[in-house]
Amino acid sequence: MTTGPLSTPPSEARNRPQNPWWVDAVIYQVYPRSFADADGNGMGDLAGVTARLPYLQQLGVDAVWLSPFYVSPQKDGGYDVADYRDVDPLFGTLADADALIDAAHEAGLRIIVDLVPNHTSSAHPWFTEALATDPDTEEGRAARDRYMFRPGAGADGSEPPNNWQSTFGGQAWTRTTNPDGTPGDWYLHLFDSSQPDLNWENPEVRDEFEDILRFWLDRGWTGSGWTWPTGWSRPRACRTTPSAPAWSRTPAWRRRR
Numbered sequence: 001m002t003t004g005p006l007s008t009p010p011s012e013a014r015n016r017p018q019n020p021w022w023v024d025a026v027i028y029q030v031y032p033r034s035f036a037d038a039d040g041n042g043m044g045d046l047a048g049v050t051a052r053l054p055y056l057q058q059l060g061v062d063a064v065w066l067s068p069f070y071v072s073p074q075k076d077g078g079y080d081v082a083d084y085r086d087v088d089p090l091f092g093t094l095a096d097a098d099a100l101i102d103a104a105h106e107a108g109l110r111i112i113v114d115l116v117p118n119h120t121s122s123a124h125p126w127f128t129e130a131l132a133t134d135p136d137t138e139e140g141r142a143a144r145d146r147y148m149f150r151p152g153a154g155a156d157g158s159e160p161p162n163n164w165q166s167t168f169g170g171q172a173w174t175r176t177t178n179p180d181g182t183p184g185d186w187y188l189h190l191f192d193s194s195q196p197d198l199n200w201e202n203p204e205v206r207d208e209f210e211d212i213l214r215f216w217l218d219r220g221w222t223g224s225g226w227t228w229p230t231g232w233s234r235p236r237a238c239r240t241t242p243s244a245p246a247w248s249r250t251p252a253w254r255r256r257r
Helices: 010-015 046-051 053-058 094-106 125-132 138-144 203-219
Strands: 027-030 063-066 083-087 110-114 173-177 183-188 223-225
Touching (some): 046 053, 046 094, 083 094, 083 203, 094 110, 094 203, 125 138
Parallel strands (some): 063 110
């Protein structure tokens, strides 16, 4: 009995488009806080992740996806970032991050990290500058335009700008106090009030995140996970809607339990 060839003819293989590596990859997500504790202080850290890479390699993993380890007040498990270019002391140092990346590459593993570009921490220098600067000055307006500041509704501005709700519950707006002590504008936070939303229509915001991404790619990242992209684009007028916007009703992703 005659059978056909079991392998793809070379000519066909050459013409077949190559899938990106991640299409068929096995990606293992690691939450550094709880994964492995190298220094014995009861908190997971980057050195602990590095020490366990051989186990992940044995599992046949192609890439490790790290949850945020940046400098953060930890109001939302590290997803409230105060400095995107450094490691929170809870998890180690920038040298520990470099050692993790190098060890992963030696093991044939790629590194992906959550970037969290929808918002910063309220402790981020940009936001503290926005609150500390007179909003009626050019400097103050520029600082606030990095975020979603809006005047309040009602005669005295004491009501939220619209009816949008936070994904964490309650209204998605918090009122500020001006540097002179008077009530100020409101800022949008689709998550916690300690996570003010960035204004992605501002070129400075886009340039900043391109620079942050380049900082980490130059250190050896393969790529990054851009959290919550469905919420980045919002109507600039921020009008009240008949019902809550889609981002506050149905998440784009659901965590498997």
